[in-house]
Amino acid sequence: MSSKSEEELKIIKSRLDYKDKNFAIIEDWMIPILTKGNKIKWRLSTMKLVISNIKVIAEPKHIVSKLAVCDSKFIYENSNYKDFISMPYIIERIINGVSSGIRYMDKLIAWGITQDDGAIGFLHVLPEYRKMGYARDVMIDLINKVRDENKIPFVHIEEENERSMKLAMSLGFKKDRVVSWFEIE
Numbered sequence: 001m002s003s004k005s006e007e008e009l010k011i012i013k014s015r016l017d018y019k020d021k022n023f024a025i026i027e028d029w030m031i032p033i034l035t036k037g038n039k040i041k042w043r044l045s046t047m048k049l050v051i052s053n054i055k056v057i058a059e060p061k062h063i064v065s066k067l068a069v070c071d072s073k074f075i076y077e078n079s080n081y082k083d084f085i086s087m088p089y090i091i092e093r094i095i096n097g098v099s100s101g102i103r104y105m106d107k108l109i110a111w112g113i114t115q116d117d118g119a120i121g122f123l124h125v126l127p128e129y130r131k132m133g134y135a136r137d138v139m140i141d142l143i144n145k146v147r148d149e150n151k152i153p154f155v156h157i158e159e160e161n162e163r164s165m166k167l168a169m170s171l172g173f174k175k176d177r178v179v180s181w182f183e184i185e
Contacts, residue, residue, distance in 0.1 A: 049093035
C-alpha cells in the first residue's frame with residue numbers, strides 16, 4: 001500500500017471492507033491508522049534498502065543462470081519463510097520475475113528471485129556452500145538484471161539478519177525505511 005498523507009490513507013481505509021485483513025509494505029506511520037480497532041495477528045518488519053543506478057557493480061565470479069519452474073519445490077523446501085510464501089507463489093515469481101541461481105554438479109546451491117513488488121528477495125545459499133561468495137554473485141546478477149529492465153534495485157531485509165544486511169550494504173545498498181507486512185484479526 002502506498003500513501004503520502006494521513007488524510008489519503010484514511011480515505012483508502014474507509015474503502016476497505018471486513019475481508020481486507022492482509023497488508024503489505026506498510027510504513028510505521030500507517031500502522032495505527034490501518035489497525036485502529038483491530039488486533040495484529042502477525043507482523044513481519046523489514047528494512048527497505050535501495051541502490052542507486054550510478055553505483056557500479058562487478059560481474060559475478062561464478063556461473064549464474066535463470067531459475068526454472070522445476071526448482072520451485074526445492075526452493076520452498078529450503079526456505080526460512082514457509083509461513084509467508086507458497087509453492088504457487090514461487091512458481092509465479094520464477095515465471096514472471098527476475099531470478100538467478102548457481103548450481104554445483106547440477107544441484108541448485110544458491111538462488112534469489114524478485115518478489116511481486118519488485119524487491120530482490122528469496123536470497124538463499126545452502127548451509128554447506130556459505131561463505132564462498134555465492135550469495136554475492138546471485139545478488140550481483142539480480143541487480144544487473146533488474147537494471148536491465150530499467151528498474152531501481154531494492155531489497156527488504158529483517159534488520160536482525162546481519163549477514164544479508166552486511167552483504168547488501170557492501171554492494172552499495174542504502175537504508176531507506178522500515179516497512180511491515182501484517183494481518184489483522
